[in-house]
Amino acid sequence: MKKTRQWKAIRRLRRLEARSARASNAKRRLAIIESHRSRDHEELNSVAKDELVAPQKFSLKDDDQHRRLIDFLQRLRVAVGSGGPVRVDFRKTEMMYSDGTLLFFSELSRLKEMFPQVHLSCIPSKINRVNQVLQHLGIFGLFGYESAVVPSRPDVVAWRTISSAVYDSDAVGELIEKYGSLKDRSWYLFRSATEAMGNAVRHAYLEDRRDGLPEPTSKKWWMFVREAEGELTVALCDLGIGIPRSLPIKYPTELIHTALATVAGVLRASTRVGKVDANMILAAMEINRTRTGVAGRGKGLTDLRRIVDEVAGGSLVLISNRGRIIYSNGVFSKRGFERSIKGTLVHWTIPLS
Amino acid sequence: MINIGKDYSRFPAGRYLDDGNSNGQKFRDEFLIPALVAGDKLRVLFDDALGYGSSFLEEAFGGLVRAGYNKKRLDLDLELVTSDESMKLEIRQYISDAQRELGSAK
Numbered sequence: 001m002k003k004t005r006q007w008k009a010i011r012r013l014r015r016l017e018a019r020s021a022r023a024s025n026a027k028r029r030l031a032i033i034e035s036h037r038s039r040d041h042e043e044l045n046s047v048a049k050d051e052l053v054a055p056q057k058f059s060l061k062d063d064d065q066h067r068r069l070i071d072f073l074q075r076l077r078v079a080v081g082s083g084g085p086v087r088v089d090f091r092k093t094e095m096m097y098s099d100g101t102l103l104f105f106s107e108l109s110r111l112k113e114m115f116p117q118v119h120l121s122c123i124p125s126k127i128n129r130v131n132q133v134l135q136h137l138g139i140f141g142l143f144g145y146e147s148a149v150v151p152s153r154p155d156v157v158a159w160r161t162i163s164s165a166v167y168d169s170d171a172v173g174e175l176i177e178k179y180g181s182l183k184d185r186s187w188y189l190f191r192s193a194t195e196a197m198g199n200a201v202r203h204a205y206l207e208d209r210r211d212g213l214p215e216p217t218s219k220k221w222w223m224f225v226r227e228a229e230g231e232l233t234v235a236l237c238d239l240g241i242g243i244p245r246s247l248p249i250k251y252p253t254e255l256i257h258t259a260l261a262t263v264a265g266v267l268r269a270s271t272r273v274g275k276v277d278a279n280m281i282l283a284a285m286e287i288n289r290t291r292t293g294v295a296g297r298g299k300g301l302t303d304l305r306r307i308v309d310e311v312a313g314g315s316l317v318l319i320s321n322r323g324r325i326i327y328s329n330g331v332f333s334k335r336g337f338e339r340s341i342k343g344t345l346v347h348w349t350i351p352l353s
Numbered sequence: 354m355i356n357i358g359k360d361y362s363r364f365p366a367g368r369y370l371d372d373g374n375s376n377g378q379k380f381r382d383e384f385l386i387p388a389l390v391a392g393d394k395l396r397v398l399f400d401d402a403l404g405y406g407s408s409f410l411e412e413a414f415g416g417l418v419r420a421g422y423n424k425k426r427l428d429l430d431l432e433l434v435t436s437d438e439s440m441k442l443e444i445r446q447y448i449s450d451a452q453r454e455l456g457s458a459k
Contacts (some may be wrong), residue, residue, distance in 0.1 A: 167373040173364030173403045187437070190404030194366035198408055201372070303407050 002213050045095060050079035051085045054093045058100035060319060060345070063337065064307065069100050070339035080111045083211050084118035087190035088143065090125040096133045098224055098233050098345050099317070105137055106222040106237045106343075112142050114216050120144060121144045159226045165218040167201045169194050172223070179227055181352045188307040189234065189350065192316075195303035196236045196346045197221055204344060206249050210344050230352040232337025239343040242321035243301075251287060259283035274336015277323030284326075304346060313351040320344040354382055356441035358401025377412030385417060389430065399435035407443070414449035424452040 055072050059065040079086045112120070122143040124131050134140045136151040136159060151157050160178070162171050172193050176186050200221035208215060216239075223236045240246070247256055263282035288302040305327050308314040315328040321340040326333045357365055361384055362375035369378050388395045399405065417427060427448055433441045 088446070167367050167371070168374075169362075169366035169373050171376050172366075177403060189406040190364070190366070190405055194364075194404075194406040195408065198367060198372065198406065294367040 015173075050075075050082070052076060052079060052086065052088050054088050054090045056092050057095045057097065057099075058093065058104055059095065059097040060070060060099045060103065060128055060324075060341070061097065065100070066337050068194070069103070070337075070341060073104065076107065077111065077211055077213060080115050080118050080120070084115075086118065086120050086323065088120075088122045088131065090134065091123055093125045093130050094127050096130055097236050099319070099345060100233045101137070101239050101330055102222060102224045102347075103134065103341055103343075103345055105139060105161070105224075106220075106239055108139065108142050109222065110216060110239055113218065114213065122223070124149075124195065129153060129156065133159075137161060155226075155228045159224060159229045161211065161222065161224055163220050163222040165201075165220045167198060168284055172197055174222035175223070175225055179225070179232060181227060182232060182350070185307065185311055185350060188310045189348070191231075192304050192307040192348065193223075193234060193236065195301070197223075199239065199301065200236065200344065203246045203250065204238040204242075207241050209239065209241060209342055227352065230351065230353055232352055234346070234350070235345065235347040237343060237345045242277070242340070242344055243284050244277040244321050244323060247280055247284050247287075255287060256280075259286040262286050274322035274338065275334070276336070276338050277321045277340075278325055278334035279323070281318055281320050281323050281325050282332060307348060307350060311350050315349045317347040318344070319347075354396040354398065355388060356398040356401055358399070358403075360384070363402055365402050365409050366404075368408040368412040372408070375409075377409040377416065380409070381413045381416050381420065385413060386420060389417075389422060394430050394432060396432045396434055399433065399437070399440065405440065410440070410444055411447045414444045415451035418448055418451035418455055424448050 012188055039144050052072065052075050055065070055068040057065050058069060060069065075088070076088070090292045111118075120143045122140070122145050124134070124140075124145070124147060128149070129146060131140075131149045132151040133156055135149045136156050138161075140149075160175060162175055169190075173190055176190055176193065178181065179186070182189060200302045201219075204221075205219035219238075219240070221236055221238045224233070225235075226233045259277055260283045263286050264279045285305075290314060304318065305316050307328070308316045308327055315326060318325050318327075319341055321342065321344075322337050324335050324337065355361070357380070361380055365375045365377070365380060367373050367376035369376055385395070385397075414427075414431075417431075418424060428445075433444055435441060
């Protein structure tokens with residue numbers, strides 16, 4: 001009898017303890033839910049101003065990708081220039097190509113430098129490879145986002161970047177020298193890359209960029225280099241006025257018209273601004289090619305294609321404002337786009353085999 | 354003799370003094386001209402540098418003509434030593450063009 005009463009007391013005590021534990025757990029779960037709600041409200045309030053959805057592909061290759069990326073960059077400039085806060089949502093982003101990524105990286109770096117007080121944040125991509133790129137290039141860092149991603153993919157960690165506001169042939173040369181697989185091609189790549197850098201430093205920032213923002217304190221160029229899958233990719237970007245706008249500042253109208261007539265076949269007015277910009281890029285290269293001996297003139301833009309002339313299978317893509325030219329196998333092709341990148345991006349692909 | 358890659362810079366590029374530390378104007382004024390003033394034939398070695406920008410070459414060598422050295426003298430006194438024959442021709446062309454430009458300016 002006594003033992004029965006003891007067992008009953010023990011069972012009652014255990015029921016009370018279990019009830020108490022359930023109540024504690026319930027309280028704890030409620031507290032967690034409440035804190036999440038509070039954090040969500042804070043986050044909603046903190047990004048109430050501007051939330052931008054990043055494009056699916058960071059690329060300048062075709063009309064659609066080009067337009068989406070440029071529209072996104074324009075919205076980013078407006079949002080940051082308006083004072084923010086700004087959040088960029090990368091959840092839809094699936095691919096980051098070198099041309100589009102370099103342009104974005106340059107724009108973001110520039111905005112961060114011009115508006116350090118603007119609060120930037122981001123939501124990472126659902127794609128691990130994209131997050132590795134964003135982490136490796138320091139883009140997450142520019143957004144103040146602490147990611148746990150550790151870049152490990154060989155095609156991601158192979159990217160190297162440099163940037164400067166001055167003519168720095170040492171930096172470009174030291175970067176190129178790291179790629180021993182280039183061998184004697186480095187001789188020509190150095191020429192092409194330093195001439196692109198020289199154009200960015202000397203001619204890109206002659207006037208206001210006309211992007212609605214104040215003039216930046218430093219007028220920079222940015223460079224990406226990567227060796228992967230048997231080829232070297234080198235790209236250099238400036239956010240200046242572009243070749244179509246700098247050409248009339250540097251050269252007399254008659255000279256430009258003569259060059260345009262040479263490259264465009266028949267000089268005719270075009271309502272497609274993009275095509276005009278592409279022709280202006282070709283005209284700039286033609287002027288550089290023919291006026292090599294004039295005091296104070298160099299071969300500049302013509303040198304950009306030297307590495308492509310020396311290495312079979314290589315290519316040069318030059319995008320400036322709305323125009324794009326591609327040079328490969330000794331042949332130029334050109335096209336125009338609806339939107340302007342508001343600057344110049346030079347991109348080489350060099351086979352290493 | 355001047356070995357550009359060893360005596361001046363492994364990364365010679367740029368034209369003017371504000372084009373970094375390895376520009377053509379500086380090389381011409383601080384290396385080429387003093388060596389030519391010394392009077393002897395000048396050998397210039399190119400292959401120990403990583404490469405050369407055309408702006409550097411034009412300002413350094415075409416600029417010698419603008420600094421008062423005529424093409425005839427440079428053809429005799431300036432020896433270019435490099436495995437890149439096209440660059441030798443390029444430099445000689447810069448000198449010729451600078452001479453022609455100077456002649457047409459008079």
